[in-house]
Amino acid sequence: MKPRKRMMSLGLSIANLGYHYAAWRHPDVPADGNMDFRHFVHCARLAERGKLDGIFLADSSAVRDLDRPAIAREMEHQIVKHEPTALLTALAAVTKHIGLVPTASATYNEPFNLARQLVTLDRVSHGRAGWNMVTGFSLDEARNFGLDKLADSDTRHARAAEFVTVLRGLEGGTIDHEGRFFRVRGSLGLPPAAHRIPIFTAGESDNAQELAARCADVVYGGQPSIEEARAYYTSVKGRLAKYGRDPDELKMMPGIMAFVGRTQQEARDKFDRMQALIEPRLGLGLLTVNSFPDYTGHDLDGPVPDLPMPGGRKSEFVVGALAKAKREKLTIRQLYELVSGGFWHLGMVGTPTMIADLMEEWFTTGAADGFNIQPPCIPVDAEDFIELVVPELQRRGLFRTEYEGATLSDHLGLRQDLPMAEVA
Amino acid sequence: MMPLGISLSAPAAVTDFDQVLAAAQAAEAAGFDFLCLPERPGLDPIALAAALAAGTERIGLVPSCSAPFHQPYNLARRLGSIDHISQGRFGWALQPAPPLPEIEHFAHLPMPASDIAVPRAAELAGIVAALWDSWDDDAFLRDKASGMYFDRAKFHWLNHEGAHYRVRGPLDTARPPQGRPPMMVLGGTTIAHDLACAAAEILHSLPRHLADARATRAGLQRGLAEQGRSADALCILAGIAPTSADVQPGPLRVSETPAMIAALMGEWRDTGAVDGFIIHLSDSPEAITQVAMDLMPALRERGLRDALPPRSPLRDRLGLHAAPSRYAA
Numbered sequence: 020m021k022p023r024k025r026m027m028s029l030g031l032s033i034a035n036l037g038y039h040y041a042a043w044r045h046p047d048v049p050a051d052g053n054m055d056f057r058h059f060v061h062c063a064r065l066a067e068r069g070k071l072d073g074i075f076l077a078d079s080s081a082v083r084d085l086d087r088p089a090i091a092r093e094m095e096h097q098i099v100k101h102e103p104t105a106l107l108t109a110l111a112a113v114t115k116h117i118g119l120v121p122t123a124s125a126t127y128n129e130p131f132n133l134a135r136q137l138v139t140l141d142r143v144s145h146g147r148a149g150w151n152m153v154t155g156f157s158l159d160e161a162r163n164f165g166l167d168k169l170a171d172s173d174t175r176h177a178r179a180a181e182f183v184t185v186l187r188g189l190e191g192g193t194i195d196h197e198g199r200f201f202r203v204r205g206s207l208g209l210p211p212a213a214h215r216i217p218i219f220t221a222g223e224s225d226n227a228q229e230l231a232a233r234c235a236d237v238v239y240g241g242q243p244s245i246e247e248a249r250a251y252y253t254s255v256k257g258r259l260a261k262y263g264r265d266p267d268e269l270k271m272m273p274g275i276m277a278f279v280g281r282t283q284q285e286a287r288d289k290f291d292r293m294q295a296l297i298e299p300r301l302g303l304g305l306l307t308v309n310s311f312p313d314y315t316g317h318d319l320d321g322p323v324p325d326l327p328m329p330g331g332r333k334s335e336f337v338v339g340a341l342a343k344a345k346r347e348k349l350t351i352r353q354l355y356e357l358v359s360g361g362f363w364h365l366g367m368v369g370t371p372t373m374i375a376d377l378m379e380e381w382f383t384t385g386a387a388d389g390f391n392i393q394p395p396c397i398p399v400d401a402e403d404f405i406e407l408v409v410p411e412l413q414r415r416g417l418f419r420t421e422y423e424g425a426t427l428s429d430h431l432g433l434r435q436d437l438p439m440a441e442v443a
Numbered sequence: 444m445m446p447l448g449i450s451l452s453a454p455a456a457v458t459d460f461d462q463v464l465a466a467a468q469a470a471e472a473a474g475f476d477f478l479c480l481p482e483r484p485g486l487d488p489i490a491l492a493a494a495l496a497a498g499t500e501r502i503g504l505v506p507s508c509s510a511p512f513h514q515p516y517n518l519a520r521r522l523g524s525i526d527h528i529s530q531g532r533f534g535w536a537l538q539p540a541p542p543l544p545e546i547e548h549f550a551h552l553p554m555p556a557s558d559i560a561v562p563r564a565a566e567l568a569g570i571v572a573a574l575w576d577s578w579d580d581d582a583f584l585r586d587k588a589s590g591m592y593f594d595r596a597k598f599h600w601l602n603h604e605g606a607h608y609r610v611r612g613p614l615d616t617a618r619p620p621q622g623r624p625p626m627m628v629l630g631g632t633t634i635a636h637d638l639a640c641a642a643a644e645i646l647h648s649l650p651r652h653l654a655d656a657r658a659t660r661a662g663l664q665r666g667l668a669e670q671g672r673s674a675d676a677l678c679i680l681a682g683i684a685p686t687s688a689d690v691q692p693g694p695l696r697v698s699e700t701p702a703m704i705a706a707l708m709g710e711w712r713d714t715g716a717v718d719g720f721i722i723h724l725s726d727s728p729e730a731i732t733q734v735a736m737d738l739m740p741a742l743r744e745r746g747l748r749d750a751l752p753p754r755s756p757l758r759d760r761l762g763l764h765a766a767p768s769r770y771a772a
Contacts, residue, residue, distance in 0.1 A: 043585065043592065050585035050592075054617045056497070056528045080516055082615045085598070093595050099578065099617045102517075105524040108490045109497040112464070129512055131548040132487075139490035143460045162611040163516040202550035208456035208484025298590045 027382055027418050028237070028270050028389025028431050029409070030120065031069075031401055033062040034077045035097045038276050039395035040305060040359045041296035043096035047399045053100050056109065062398055063110045066117050069405035070419050072430040073118025073149060074110075075219070075391060076103035080127055081159035089313055090304040104136045111144035118427030120149035120219055125179035127155065127164050133182075134189040135207055137216050146212065146426030150186075151219040152235070154179050176226040183218065183234045190215060214428045223251065231269070232258035236433055239391050240273035243365060248273055248386035270388040270431060275378065278368040278395055279403040290368045293395060294356045302355030309358055310337050319352045365390075375411040382417065445712050445747040446680060446719030446761050448505070450479035450647075452690035453725040457485035460494060462726055467495045469728035470502055473735030474751050476760040477503030479647070479721060481629070481691075482538060482545070489521055489535075496529035503757035505534040505627055505645075509541035510564035512549050518567070519574035519614050526619035531756035533619070534645065536627040539564035539638050555607075561637045563607045568642040570603055570610050572623050576768045577601065577613030580622075599770055621756050623766035625678075630693075631659070640666030644763055645678045647721055649693050656681055656716035678761045681711065684723040685734065694723040705741035712747065718762065 036042045036052055043050045052058035066074045082098055084090045092098065103121030111119055119140060123133055133150075141148035154175035155161065161169050170178075181198045188194035193206040220231050221239040231238045238255055242248035251273075256266045278293075280286025297305075299319055307313050312326035323344040328337075344354050360366060365381070367374055381387040394400035412418040424430060449470045457463065463486070470478050478495070480488040488506035495504050504525070508518070526533040540560040555563050582597035601612030627645035628638050639646040640663060650656035664674045682694035683704075697704050711717050722738075724730050742748040752760060 041590070044587045044590060046587070050587060051583070054527055080520065080615065082598075082613055085613070093593050094590050096592055098593060099583075099615055101527065102520040102524040102616065104490065105493040105521050106528070108493040109525075109528045112494040112497040127514065127517065129549060129552075132512060135487040136490050139460075139487040139494075142458075142486060143490070143494045159611075164514055165609040200551065204547040204550055205544060206484075209458055209486070296590070301590065 024416070026432065027378070027412065028272055029069075029071045029418060030073045030075050030118070030272060030389070030391045031062070031066040031071050032075045032077060032274070032391055032393045033059065033066075033397060033401070034075075034100065035397075037396040037400065038393040039293050040095060040301060041293055042396040044296045045293065045396045045399060048396050050096065052397070053096060056106075058398075059101070059106060059110060060113055062401065063114050063117055065398060065401055065405060067114055069409045070422060071117065071392075071405075071409075072389070073120050073147075073427055074107075075120040075151060076101075076107060076122055077151075078103045078122035078153075079155070079157055079160055080124060081157060081163050083157055083159045084308060087307070089307045089315065091298070091300045092304075094298055094301040094304075104140060108136075108140045108143055111140060111147065114144070116147075116422045118147050118149055118430055119144055120151050120427075122151040122153055124153050124155050124160075125182040126170065126175050127160065130182045130185035130201055131189065131203055134186045137186070138190065138207055138209060138212075141212065141216055142209070146214060146428070149217045149219055149237070149427050151221075151239075152179060152183070153220070172224060172226050176230050179230055180233060187215065214426055217427055217431060217433060228255050228258060231255055232264070233262050235269060237270045237272055237431065240271060240387075242273055245381055245384070245386050248365070248381060249384070252386055268434060270433075272389040272391045273365055273381070273387050274393045275365045275367065275390045276393045276395060277366070277374050277400070277404060277408070279374060279400065279407050280368075280370060281407070283370055283373070286368045286370065290360075294360065297356065297359050299352070302352065302359055305359050306355050310334060311341070311354075311358070314351045317351060320350050323349055323351055323354050371407040371411045374408050375415065375417075378412065379415065379417060444749060444752065444760075444762075445708065445742070446476050446678065447742070447748065448477040448479055448503070448680065448719075448721040449475050449731060450481060450682065450721050450723045451726045452481060452684070452688075452694075452723040453727075454689065454691050457483050457491070457726070460486060460491070462728075463491055464495060464498050465728040466726050466731055467499050467502060467504075469731040470735075471499050473732060474739060474748065475502060475735070476752060477505050477532075477534065477757060479536065479627075480504070480506040481536070482507040482509060482541070489525070492533065493525050493528060496525055496532065501532075501752075501754045503532045503534060503760060504529060505536055505757075507536040507538055507629065509538045509545055510560070510567050511541065511552065511555060512545070513567070515567050515570035515608055515610055516574065516614070519571045520616045522571065522624060523575055523614065523616040523619045526621055526624045527617070531620035531758075533621070534625040534627060534757050536629055536647065537564055537568055537638070537643070538629065539634055557634075559607075561634050561641065564638050565641040566605045566607050568626055570601070570605075570608055572626075573601055573603065573769070574610070574612055574614040575619055575623055576770060578618050579768060579770060580618055583617065618768065621758050621766060622768065625758055625761060625763055636663060636666060639663065639677060640670050640672070643677065645680060645761065647680055647682055648717070649682050649695070650717075651695060653711060653714070653716055656711060657714070660716055678718045678763060680719045680721045681717045682721045682723055688723060688730065689725045690723040694721075701737040701741045704738060705745055705747065708742065709745045709747055
């Protein structure tokens, strides 16, 4: 068979009305869209029109940080949502081509239940299901499942690895599994499919990268610069050989949050308009939730004061942002605008050509195999990306102009000749 | 109106979504109030209900699940989501004590002893209903001008600490359109009746004859009174099946003509033995259409059914009272 030309994989993240903290205040964003099925039908059909590989729903099983009043959750839209597998199974019934990738936790689900839900999604959609595997990081989630603290990372990742073994076994037929976490006997009662459900995951920790190398088909990333993205790409792919896997068997898809304009000025105006919608109380709360000191009570338009860091982790992101604030004499307002822009992943304000240039560079120089599009505002910025950037990528021969296969595995160009036994 | 549902009850595994969708659409076109998706091997009943919510417009959807294998927080958000997607057409059935083949899929989980199956399932159902009340109906201001998305005075921590579950809440889903999508319990067993009196709003009963149905009703009324619930808090629907139908065992088999079946239904309903019926059929859309063509005219003649029921929430179709939030003033 002739090897096909390497094409980008493109997914659209449709959760939460967008990745900008004030997305819901945009005049053309339906503020109640996160509970409105019709909104999601629109998003799914939009992604299908753009010939994208899949739509993706980020998730956690909790409303986070409601007990920390300094974090102005009452001004955010990421509060209530649909359960991803239910929503995507409903969308499967009204779409034809698009891949459907729900997030579900290996920590708070039973493997038989989730395997059955995912395989049902896959059958309803005729092969378009994926699974974004997470292990949970939030105490708010743990407390909804009877736990007082989060299980440690080693335990969560060991459970997830065994979870995948059970999933792959059940996809293949009857199992009699007994491991450290699970004892599962029997079958789903369904004939096996010709393909495996692609597994998506993310995470920079050593545990997360090992788990990805062992069993993931797609890895999402959140690196803001090409250097960091290349390092992450090399690090994850370098671990595949240990599991007898070829580097091509796993796709790296970093997130991209783009403000697209027909001109640079138009893009800039869009960005500025959204930034101006961040109320100071929301902005200060965003700093708190991202582990910056609490600047409440200080002059927003004065320089960022030197306050002690809150206890716990000091992320590189926080240290870097504070150094930049000092160097460039940023005000508190400018600091929270910097953070609320969400540009800890690949962020961009520009024309379709500029954005396509950047994506092409990442794609051709070992930083990405594709991208997870994280629109600032949904559906408006998703529409702009699909109407303006996707055609530019197609002109360059970097992205498909028609669907060539039927399943999500086909879209992603994953090998289907791997026997089930090799997977676990 | 006498509530009338269909239960897809072929004895085989459920493997073909398109067939289930065709059956649901046939049941909807025939004017049935709801479709039961019992626990069977194969495709997941709750996920099927989600897909059917998008593929139908009027019919209610009632999938089953087994209590010991689900966390209440997971259930509340999945089921709540489907009530939103279906715009209030959703209900669910809870099985307190699943059979062995199912238990084998979860052999690492401790199985509750038989004497706690009911209280444990009732606690789970109570948590699910309470989580649905996490956000008041008017909690979401979504005021673009002021930037206020919700009112902090209008959400509720659950902080549930019971004998079997601890759940903090609040739920991450807005209150379902029905407030509380009704819960069904299936069976003619003591534990099914106990759970129904404690926590359900629909009993899918399996009486063998009219006297049995009357005795069941009387027993349930005593049970409801003991729980401090009113007699009309539980809608009792009897399972029946045409003799010729290829279905799992359980329902009363009826072999009379459509007119005689309609007369039997009318008698059972009018004497207060049951509120309505659930017809067990195979998953074939043709079988559903055929039964409807035979039976519906006879039921209309007796005033038991309208030509086509209005599009309305499942609770309304079952004659259940509205379910305001427990926190409503």
